[in-house]
Amino acid sequence: MAIKGILERFKKGLAKTAQLFNVRSWFGRKVDQAFLDELEGRLIQADVGVAATSRIIESVREAFADQTADENLVAFVKDQLKELLRDPSPDALTVSAKKPSVYLIAGVNGSGKTTSIAKLAQRLRDQGKSVVLAACDTFRAAAADQLSIWAERSGCEIVRGAPGADPASVAHDACQRALARGSEVLIVDTAGRLHTQTHLMRELEKIKSVVQRQIPGAPHEVLLVLDGTNGQNAIRQAEVFTKSIGCTGVILTKLDGTAKGGVVVAVRQTLKLPVKFLGVGEGIEDFQPFDAEAFVESLFS
Amino acid sequence: MFDDLQKRLSSAFKRFRVSGVLTEANMKEGLREVRTALLEADVNFNVVQDFMARIQEQAVGAEVIKKVRPEQQLVKIVHDEMIATMGPSDPTIRFEKTGPTVIMLCGLQGSGKTTTSGKLARLLLSQERRPMLVAADLQRPAAVEQLKVVGEQVGVPVFSEVGVDPVKLCQNAVIEANRKGCDTIILDTAGRLHVDDELMAELVQIEKKVRPHHVYFVCDAMTGQDAVASAAAFNKALELDGVILTKLDGDARGGAALSVRKVTGVPVKFVGKGEKLDKLEPFDPERLVGQMLGMGDIVGLVEAAQATVDAEEARIQQEKMAKGKFDLEDFRKQIIQIKKMGSVQDVMGMFPGMGQMTESLGNIDADSEIRRIQGIIDSMTPRERSRPDLIDIGRRRRIAAGAGVEPSDVSGLVKQFDAMASFVKQMSQMSMLDKIKAMTGLGRAAASNPMAKLMTPKVGTGKRLSPKEREKLRKQREKEDRKKRREQRDQPGA
Ligand SMILES: Nc1nc2c(ncn2[C@@H]2O[C@H](COP(=O)(O)OP(=O)(O)OP(=O)(O)O)[C@@H](O)[C@H]2O)c(=O)[nH]1
Ligand SMILES: Nc1nc2c(ncn2[C@@H]2O[C@H](COP(=O)(O)OP(=O)(O)OP(=O)(O)O)[C@@H](O)[C@H]2O)c(=O)[nH]1
Numbered sequence: 001m002a003i004k005g006i007l008e009r010f011k012k013g014l015a016k017t018a019q020l021f022n023v024r025s026w027f028g029r030k031v032d033q034a035f036l037d038e039l040e041g042r043l044i045q046a047d048v049g050v051a052a053t054s055r056i057i058e059s060v061r062e063a064f065a066d067q068t069a070d071e072n073l074v075a076f077v078k079d080q081l082k083e084l085l086r087d088p089s090p091d092a093l094t095v096s097a098k099k100p101s102v103y104l105i106a107g108v109n110g111s112g113k114t115t116s117i118a119k120l121a122q123r124l125r126d127q128g129k130s131v132v133l134a135a136c137d138t139f140r141a142a143a144a145d146q147l148s149i150w151a152e153r154s155g156c157e158i159v160r161g162a163p164g165a166d167p168a169s170v171a172h173d174a175c176q177r178a179l180a181r182g183s184e185v186l187i188v189d190t191a192g193r194l195h196t197q198t199h200l201m202r203e204l205e206k207i208k209s210v211v212q213r214q215i216p217g218a219p220h221e222v223l224l225v226l227d228g229t230n231g232q233n234a235i236r237q238a239e240v241f242t243k244s245i246g247c248t249g250v251i252l253t254k255l256d257g258t259a260k261g262g263v264v265v266a267v268r269q270t271l272k273l274p275v276k277f278l279g280v281g282e283g284i285e286d287f288q289p290f291d292a293e294a295f296v297e298s299l300f301s
Numbered sequence: 302m303f304d305d306l307q308k309r310l311s312s313a314f315k316r317f318r319v320s321g322v323l324t325e326a327n328m329k330e331g332l333r334e335v336r337t338a339l340l341e342a343d344v345n346f347n348v349v350q351d352f353m354a355r356i357q358e359q360a361v362g363a364e365v366i367k368k369v370r371p372e373q374q375l376v377k378i379v380h381d382e383m384i385a386t387m388g389p390s391d392p393t394i395r396f397e398k399t400g401p402t403v404i405m406l407c408g409l410q411g412s413g414k415t416t417t418s419g420k421l422a423r424l425l426l427s428q429e430r431r432p433m434l435v436a437a438d439l440q441r442p443a444a445v446e447q448l449k450v451v452g453e454q455v456g457v458p459v460f461s462e463v464g465v466d467p468v469k470l471c472q473n474a475v476i477e478a479n480r481k482g483c484d485t486i487i488l489d490t491a492g493r494l495h496v497d498d499e500l501m502a503e504l505v506q507i508e509k510k511v512r513p514h515h516v517y518f519v520c521d522a523m524t525g526q527d528a529v530a531s532a533a534a535f536n537k538a539l540e541l542d543g544v545i546l547t548k549l550d551g552d553a554r555g556g557a558a559l560s561v562r563k564v565t566g567v568p569v570k571f572v573g574k575g576e577k578l579d580k581l582e583p584f585d586p587e588r589l590v591g592q593m594l595g596m597g598d599i600v601g602l603v604e605a606a607q608a609t610v611d612a613e614e615a616r617i618q619q620e621k622m623a624k625g626k627f628d629l630e631d632f633r634k635q636i637i638q639i640k641k642m643g644s645v646q647d648v649m650g651m652f653p654g655m656g657q658m659t660e661s662l663g664n665i666d667a668d669s670e671i672r673r674i675q676g677i678i679d680s681m682t683p684r685e686r687s688r689p690d691l692i693d694i695g696r697r698r699r700i701a702a703g704a705g706v707e708p709s710d711v712s713g714l715v716k717q718f719d720a721m722a723s724f725v726k727q728m729s730q731m732s733m734l735d736k737i738k739a740m741t742g743l744g745r746a747a748a749s750n751p752m753a754k755l756m757t758p759k760v761g762t763g764k765r766l767s768p769k770e771r772e773k774l775r776k777q778r779e780k781e782d783r784k785k786r787r788e789q790r791d792q793p794g795a
């Protein structure tokens with residue numbers, strides 16, 4: 001799909017959000033408590049969260065109290081969000097000097113890990129890279145079958161174990177395979193787990209350490225898949241997963257609906273975790289690199 | 302973030318002494334904290350605004366009860382209002398007398414529909430039903446395969462077809478169920494966004510052609526502000542009959558449930574608390590509200606702790622009872638044990654010949670009465686539980702405030718309890734069933750049970766309806782409305 005098409009799709013998805021931020025209606029209004037309350041309501045409804053919203057509101061209050069809202073105020077709010085979301089490090093994934101680059105994918109149940117992996121794999125395949133997928137979700141019914149279908153569609157190799165097999169051993173086999181094949185990328189799919197399940201978090205740590213042992217320097221990225229329709233719980237997810245396996249970035253999914261994905265702002269504020277990609281549909285092409293400018297602009301366009 | 306609401310409130314109230322009554326001024330900060338807690342629990346912004354206005358109305362002028370801290374009182378008001386909003390739990394599924402009962406699950410992507418299908422099938426099996434699962438998700442890779450595995454794990458047939466559209470597939474499934482003698486059909490539909498017109502239309506087609514008797518919206522407990530939009534859209538398209546809230550086994554506050562309930566009026570039926578197929582529970586509004594307010598899942602903790610000591614506890618209690626050494630604490634433990642078996646009504650329904658008895662309960666809601674009694678005992682200190690004679694006027698008022706009852710209810714309970722000494726001795730020789738009957742004031746065993754008097758409904762004659770009855774009527778009305786709307790919508794040209 002052409003870049004433009006994707007952008008259109010993305011914009012369409014965010015159109016509802018944009019309505020919330022119907023900035024025209026702000027112009028000419030006095031920046032008083034009622035105005036700030038309304039602004040607060042809008043940010044909260046975008047799932048930005050109470051704490052992150054309060055900060056933005058405070059800064060608006062300081063800068064614009066009792067003035068009349070105009071373009072400057074809009075620009076100010078946008079800049080605040082952009083500043084926060086901007087990624088100092090390039091948004092591309094780390095590529096290891098030595099093959100393969102390993103990307104570990106984790107997240108809560110049903111957030112979109114397997115689908116995002118398919119999308120990412122397709123993207124890498126389009127760049128001409130050879131990709132191996134590790135189906136380390138040996139728990140959920142037909143999880144490996146699901147990844148297999150995606151592997152086939154994107155032309156990747158898959159390493160899978162029997163249902164109920166030790167996920168770390170599948171990870172081990174996958175590392176071996178990627179090394180033997182001289183593949184450029186290995187992407188590890190893991191079972192969904194809630195961050196409160198300590199034994200499952202430990203299982204994840206084990207997968208990571210197995211990968212580390214097989215391939216020094218790996219994993220080169222640990223990507224947390226967050227459901228864009230999730231609310232404030234995503235902050236906890238980000239905190240706990242990061243503590244456990246040291247996440248390096250976020251993939252934010254399901255932004256093709258009316259969900260605002262605003263929790264990213266809060267995640268960014270508390271954890272400094274950069275958003276790498278957005279999922280904007282169920283198709284393999286419905287994926288795009290995160291761009292803070294575009295994200296915030298789309299909110300206001 | 303995510304501090305205990307109670308903790309946050311007490312610091313808000315510390316800043317000024319609240320004396321006499323709660324006023325708009327002295328509650329301002331406290332209410333602000335409540336609002337924050339609700340928003341952090343992902344209750345929808347508009348729902349919160351509305352809710353706070355109602356709370357303020359109720360709280361202003363409420364006298365601050367001595368010995369109860371104002372923040373506790375405010376929490377209580379909020380807590381009760383939320384539970385009232387949630388409505389009572391009703392995990393029953395009504396089955397059709399003739400032909401298979403069709404249940405349709407729908408919801409956003411990844412919310413837990415397929416897993417919940419399996420859980421429901423398992424529950425139905427335990428109710429002597431013969432369920433069949435229908436793989437109506439022809440969209441997501443390996444969705445059919447997933448349901449097949451789930452079906453195998455539960456031991457129920459899974460209907461699937463290739464080369465047809467989901468509408469036709471569901472129609473064929475009904476024919477197949479009739480042929481196979483399956484009496485309940487669960488349609489596992491594909492996940493879809495409520496703004497996806499094409500896929501929503503498909504769902505409406507299934508609903509029109511297959512006419513499911515129950516349509517449940519499967520909602521992820523972690524959903525944020527958008528829950529309202531999606532639930533409202535599904536409700537508009539399908540006239541939902543219930544909501545199943547999934548992934549509550551984590552630390553999600555589940556504010557979506559309150560919003561969805563408020564906006565659609567559709568009750569939450571079940572909650573999913575794990576990936577395994579036995580992790581489906583009837584919805585417990587009190588527990589969810591506790592979770593939303595960040596007051597800790599106290600009931601859950603008690604139960605978890607309880608489970609490990611159950612066997613030993615049962616033996617000790619049996620001994621104590623036999624000796625007539627049985628205090629309110631012991632009584633409370635028994636209540637918890639019985640509750641763990643399910644609702645009193647359900648537990649009784651499991652015994653042959655008891656179905657009628659359950660019906661004859663009429664508007665005596667045994668479950669809520671038991672809850673009320675437990676609430677009173679819960680509000681007592683351990684010392685008061687073992688020495689009820691210590692409970693003076695002051696303590697009585699505190700306990701009553703904590704439990705949300707009248708002080709006279711507390712003294713009533715204590716008085717009855719004194720008369721229980723001989724009764725508990727009898728109870729120790731009773732079977733579990735007799736105990737339940739005795740406690741709920743049913744059957745012969747009740748005649749000797751002083752506790753049974755507590756169970757008699759306060760209202761029930763005359764025109765005034767109890768909140769329970771009102772709720773029941775309201776639900777009935779809602780249900781009829783939904784049906785009517787569904788029919789109207791289906792009329793051509795309507
Ligand atoms: N609309 C939309 N749906 C998505 C997106 N990403 C994933 N999905 C859907 O969300 C559902 C769950 O996706 P999966 O990839 O299976 O999620 P997962 O995290 O691997 O799930 P588990 O392994 O069960 O924890 C599927 O129905 C996907 O098609 C997205 O960006 N937009
Ligand atoms: N922890 C937990 N996980 C759950 C629960 N219910 C479902 N899941 C998990 O959530 C993920 C998605 O569940 P599915 O049943 O595949 O969801 P679905 O709605 O059928 O997904 P799609 O068909 O892709 O839209 C899986 O990993 C399930 O194991 C629950 O109550 N608790």
Ligand SMILES: [Mg+2]
Pocket residue numbers: 113114115137143189190191192
């Ligand atoms: Mg998966």
Ligand SMILES: [Mg+2]
Pocket residue numbers: 414415416438444489490491492
């Ligand atoms: Mg499914």
